[in-house]
Amino acid sequence: MIENAVPISTLFIGINGLIAFSLSYIASVERTKTRVWHGESKEDVAAQPNPLINPNPWAALVEQSSQKFFKGKTQDYGLLQRKIRAHGNFAEYVPHALLFVLALELMHTPTWILWLLGSTLSVARIAHAWGLIKTYGPSPGRAIGFFLTWFVYVFGSIACIFYALANIL
Secondary structure, eight states: OOTTOOHHHHHHHHHHHHHHHHHHHHHHHHHHHHTOOSSSSTTTTTTSOOTTSSOOHHHHHHHHHHHHHSTTOOOOHHHHHHHHHHHHHHHHHHHHHHHHHHHHHHTTOOHHHHHHHHHHHHHHHHHHHHHHHHOSSOOHHHHHHHHHHHHHHHHHHHHHHHHHHHHHO
16 A cells, blocks of 8 residues: 555546546547637638727737838738647646646656656647647647557546556545
């Protein structure tokens, strides 16, 4: 038995990791089927209202100041959306993945597992962000990133469940 452990939390972190992985897989398969790589439809960006038509004083000040700062701007809305999604994907996946590492460390799991999960996660999220920002649609960096992240989710979830049950039973 492991002293000062958190077996119940670790168990639920593992179970919810598998749920998150399943939801991620379902969404990824649907994106591949529909070929809609960002947003929920191709009309998403076009349907948004323009806040600079009749702006309030604050919006007008921010627009005027930012245009002075960013001279020679480009209007690559696809790049903008890809950068936003790179950040969003990071924010969606990393907290739960780090919980695997934290919970497993609290469970006194062998350090090689902690290093494997932590370093794989870091490489995965860098590769994914790079692939997502540089290329619209499928790319090697994006594929490497999400497959390695899924590895962290599946391996981390199973490890959490294993060590939790080993401590509970």
